[in-house]
Each structure stands twice: as C-alpha cells, then as structure tokens.
Amino acid sequence: MSSVELRNVCQVFVDPRTGRSTVALDNISFAIGAEETVALLGPSGCGKSTILNVIAGFLNPSSGEVRLDGKKITKPGPDRGVVFQEHFLFHWLTVEANVAFALKLRGDPRANYLPQAHDFIRRVGLKGFEHHYPDELSGGMRQRVSIARVLINNPAILLMDEPFAALDAQTRLMMQEWLLRLWEEQRMSMLFITHDVDEAILLADRIFVMGVRPGRIISEIDVRLGRPRGRDILTSPEFMAIKSKCLNLIAEQSAKVFEHA
Amino acid sequence: MRRRKGIVYLLSLLVLLAVWWSFTAIIPPLFLPSPALTAETGIHMIASGELPATVWVSMSRILTGWFLGGVCGAALGIVLGRVRPARLILLPVIEYLRFVPPVTLVSLFVIWFGVGEASKIVLIFWTVVFIVLVNTTAGAASVRDGTIRAARSLGATQAQVITRVIIPETVPYIVTGFQIALGNAFMAIVAAEMLAAQSGIGYMIWSAQVYAQVDRMFVGFVTLSLMGFVTDRVVYGLSRRFLGHYRIV
Numbered sequence: 001m002s003s004v005e006l007r008n009v010c011q012v013f014v015d016p017r018t019g020r021s022t023v024a025l026d027n028i029s030f031a032i033g034a035e036e037t038v039a040l041l042g043p044s045g046c047g048k049s050t051i052l053n054v055i056a057g058f059l060n061p062s063s064g065e066v067r068l069d070g071k072k073i074t075k076p077g078p079d080r081g082v083v084f085q086e087h088f089l090f091h092w093l094t095v096e097a098n099v100a101f102a103l104k105l106r107g108d109p110r111a112n113y114l115p116q117a118h119d120f121i122r123r124v125g126l127k128g129f130e131h132h133y134p135d136e137l138s139g140g141m142r143q144r145v146s147i148a149r150v151l152i153n154n155p156a157i158l159l160m161d162e163p164f165a166a167l168d169a170q171t172r173l174m175m176q177e178w179l180l181r182l183w184e185e186q187r188m189s190m191l192f193i194t195h196d197v198d199e200a201i202l203l204a205d206r207i208f209v210m211g212v213r214p215g216r217i218i219s220e221i222d223v224r225l226g227r228p229r230g231r232d233i234l235t236s237p238e239f240m241a242i243k244s245k246c247l248n249l250i251a252e253q254s255a256k257v258f259e260h261a
Numbered sequence: 262m263r264r265r266k267g268i269v270y271l272l273s274l275l276v277l278l279a280v281w282w283s284f285t286a287i288i289p290p291l292f293l294p295s296p297a298l299t300a301e302t303g304i305h306m307i308a309s310g311e312l313p314a315t316v317w318v319s320m321s322r323i324l325t326g327w328f329l330g331g332v333c334g335a336a337l338g339i340v341l342g343r344v345r346p347a348r349l350i351l352l353p354v355i356e357y358l359r360f361v362p363p364v365t366l367v368s369l370f371v372i373w374f375g376v377g378e379a380s381k382i383v384l385i386f387w388t389v390v391f392i393v394l395v396n397t398t399a400g401a402a403s404v405r406d407g408t409i410r411a412a413r414s415l416g417a418t419q420a421q422v423i424t425r426v427i428i429p430e431t432v433p434y435i436v437t438g439f440q441i442a443l444g445n446a447f448m449a450i451v452a453a454e455m456l457a458a459q460s461g462i463g464y465m466i467w468s469a470q471v472y473a474q475v476d477r478m479f480v481g482f483v484t485l486s487l488m489g490f491v492t493d494r495v496v497y498g499l500s501r502r503f504l505g506h507y508r509i510v
C-alpha cells in the first residue's frame with residue numbers, strides 16, 4: 001500500500017509582471033510507501049520544495065494530481081505533517097501549548113490533549129521543557145518541538161523541508177540519529193528534502209536525484225542499507241559507493257546551473 | 262535594577278523642581294508660581310473636591326474614547342493587513358483622513374454631536390483610531406507565510422488562522438499603537454476642553470487663564486503630566502503582566 005502518490009505533476013509559475021512562465025516541475029510521478037523514507041536530493045532551484053508544497057497542499061499543481069491513500073489532495077491538512085527549515089513555532093505559546101495546538105484546534109478538552117502533548121514531548125526527548133517558550137530553546141530542541149507538533153496528529157506522512165539545514169554540523173548529526181531512532185518507534189512515512197548527500201543516504205530508503213530547468217527526477221537510487229542505522233554506516237564501503245554515485249549525478253546538474261549562471 | 266530605575270526617575274524629577282524653583286527667584290509669582298505655591302493651591306483644590314472631580318471627568322473621556330478607538334482601529338487593522346483588496350481600497354482614504362489634526366475638528370464635532378460628552382469622545386476616538394489602525398495593519402501584514410502554512414497544515418481553518426496566529430502575532434503592534442495613541446488622546450482632550458467644555462482639566466486651565474490665576478494653571482499642568490505618566494505606566498505594567506509572552510517591547 002502506498003500512502004502518497006504523484007501522477008504527472010507539472011508546476012508552471014507565471015511572473016505577473018513580465019508574463020514569462022517558468023516550468024518548475026516537469027511531469028513528476030512517484031509514490032511513497034507506508035513506513036518508507038524518500039529523500040529528494042538536488043541543487044537549489046531544482047524544485048524540491050515545490051514538490052513538498054504541492055503534497056502539503058500549499059500549491060495546486062498546474063496539471064497532474066497528488067493522492068494520499070487514494071484521495072486527491074486539494075488543500076493543507078493534518079494528515080500531512082510539515083516540518084520547515086525554520087521552525088515556525090508559535091512563539092507566544094509554551095512547548096506544551098505548541099505541541100497541543102492541533103488538538104486544541106479540534107476543540108479537544110484539556111484532560112485529553114494535555115496527557116497526549118506530554119507523551120509526545122517525552123517521545124522527542126524534551127521532558128521537563130513543557131513550560132518553556134520556543135525562544136528559550138536551542139535550534140535542535142525547537143526542531144524537535146515542531147516535529148512533535150505534527151506527530152500528535154498521527155499524520156500519514158511527514159514532509160520535511162531541509163529541517164536540519166540551519167543547525168551546526170554536530171547538532172545535525174545528533175538530530176539525524178535521533179530521527180532514525182524516532183522512525184524505529186513510530187514507523188512513519190517520510191519525504192525528506194535535502195541538498196546534503198550524507199543526510200539523504202543516512203535517512204532514506206530511496207533517493208530521488210533531481211535535475212534543474214525544468215525540475216524533474218533524473219535518477220532513483222535504492223539505499224540498501226540495513227536498519228536500525230547509526231553514524232557508523234557513514235564510513236562503510238556500501239555508503240561510500242552510493243555517495244559517489246550521488247555526487248556524480250549532482251555534479252552534472254550543478255555544472256549545468258553553473259554554465260548558465 | 263528596578264530600584265535603580267526608580268532612583269533615576271526621582272532624581273530627574275528633583276532636577277526639574279530645582280530648575281523651576283530657581284526661576285521663581287527672579288520671576289514674580291504672578292507669572293511663575295513656585296513649586297510650594299502650586300502645591301498649596303493643589304492641596305486646596307484636592308480638599309475641596311474640585312481637582313478629583315475634574316480629573317475624573319477628563320479621564321473618563323480619555324479612557325472611553327481611547328478604548329473604543331483602539332478596539333476599532335485594531336479590528337480594522339487586522340482586516341487591512343490581511344485582505345489585499347480592502348487595503349487597496351481603504352488605505353488611500355485613511356492616508357488622507359489621518360492627517361486632519363483632531364484640534365481642527367473640535368468645533369465641527371460640537372455641531373455634529375452637541376456640547377456634551379459625545380463630541381469629546383468622538384474626538385478622542387478620531388485621534389486614537391488611525392494610530393492603532395496603522396500600527397496594527399503593519400503588524401498583521403508582517404506575519405510570515407511559514408507561520409500561517411504551519412497552522413493550516415496542523416488543521417487550522419481560515420478563521421482559526423486569524424484568531425490563533427494573526428492576532429497573537431500582531432499583539433505587540435496593537436499594544437504599541439495603544440501606547441502612542443494615549444499621548445495623543447491627552448493632547449486632544451485638553452484642546453477640546455479649552456475650546457468647548459464646561460468641565461475637565463483643559464477647561465480648568467483655560468478658565469484659570471481668564472482670571473489670571475497662574476497657580477491654578479500650574480496645578481493643571483502638573484496634574485496633566487501626572488495623569489499621563491501614571492496612565493502610561495499602568496498600561497505598560499498591565500500589558501507586561503498579561504501580554505508578556507507576545508514579545509511586546
């Protein structure tokens with residue numbers, strides 16, 4: 001059973017002033033299965049985020065469609081949890097209220113949402129920080145709160161738009177390992193957008209390498225690395241083999257951008 | 262820290278009093294009453310009940326107009342900040358109207374709304390509404406798409422986005438608008454009471470001038486600045502206390 005399916009999705013942006021149109025996505029089709037992690041890897045401007053925005057329902061595709069468990073997606077909804085590069089937490093609410101936000105929207109009584117919020121705060125390792133405000137947390141902690149905030153909806157898929165890109169290298173590796181452990185526990189489907197090759201291989205079951213102008217998937221790479229995974233695989237020969245394949249594909253695309261720049 | 266701030270406040274007040282006092286050494290009390298004379302007159306006016314009644318009249322005008330104007334300005338500002346067509350249509354009109362100084366409207370409002378309380382409250386409303394409106398519009402327009410998208414994908418309806426994201430994000434701008442508008446409300450009410458009223462602090466100063474009672478005028482000045490200072494501090498303290506987590510400055 002596949003949870004998310006894109007069928008011939010095209011996205012054309014028209015500049016309202018010049019009237020010129022840009023093809024951001026050219027005929028994208030793929031599916032993400034249950035419990036599967038797919039990484040979208042590519043240089044900036046290749047349309048990675050556009051794909052995520054279409055699945056999230058923030059954008060309606062110019063043609064083609066996106067289905068979630070068979071149902072056509074037309075607008076944002078709690079069945080898809082979106083985590084952005086910036087945390088976009090509600091800074092006037094405590095960690096507890098941020099995590100409980102979705103349940104409070106539905107009018108859940110306090111006796112219901114509070115234990116659930118505390119449970120998810122514990123799962124993302126932030127027990128004791130329930131009454132802190134986002135401004136009082138580190139970058140990594142804020143991202144864990146924004147992940148807990150969407151997990152509480154029990155989404156069919158997590159859509160992650162470079163969620164660790166703004167963190168320093170050490171914190172990023174900690175967060176990647178933490179996400180792998182969380183996956184072992186939650187077994188959620190994930191679409192993970194990144195331009196970091198190591199991150200894509202470490203987290204994903206499949207990697208889609210994207211090309212630029214127009215944005216399309218130029219190659220699909222199976223990551224046949226066992227789970228559970230940890231940082232030790234980063235230096236394994238299998239990892240290196242996949243990495244060199246990815247780097248070559250990306251280098252070709254980057255060269256294309258470079259020549260046109 | 263807090264205590265040090267209090268001491269600085271007190272010191273600056275003492276400097277002001279000292280300067281005032283030193284001037285009374287060369288200027289006769291008919292033109293410049295000493296702080297002592299002003300205090301004496303003030304105490305008489307408090308004891309007779311005249312000053313408290315006057316303060317009450319002016320304060321209730323200010324607070325009523327300020328509250329009504331502020332609430333309307335904030336509500337309209339949220340709409341203007343988020344609804345582009347509304348902004349395009351209404352903002353030019355507002356940009357014209359907000360540069361009509363309230364003082365020039367005192368006589369017109371008396372004709373329209375009578376000599377009673379209504380004309381004063383409408384005047385304060387006029388003074389306050391544009392300040393809060395312009396501030397709130399800027400705040401509501403500056404809410405980032407990412408925050409709204411996050412809320413939408415968590416399941417918020419359009420209406421919930423407004424009540425649970427836009428308004429909380431705009432609170433600091435609304436509070437600042439209210440604070441700035443308070444100062445303007447004081448200026449407007451005194452002008453209105455000097456020109457067209459039989460009560461209030463402005464009327465008191467104006468009638469003292471007619472009878473050349475400069476000490477009574479000075480009681481008026483001191484009372485006004487105290488009223489403004491205390492109200493501003495109370496507003497600041499309350500917003501700190503109850504809205505502290507909205508990043509108010």
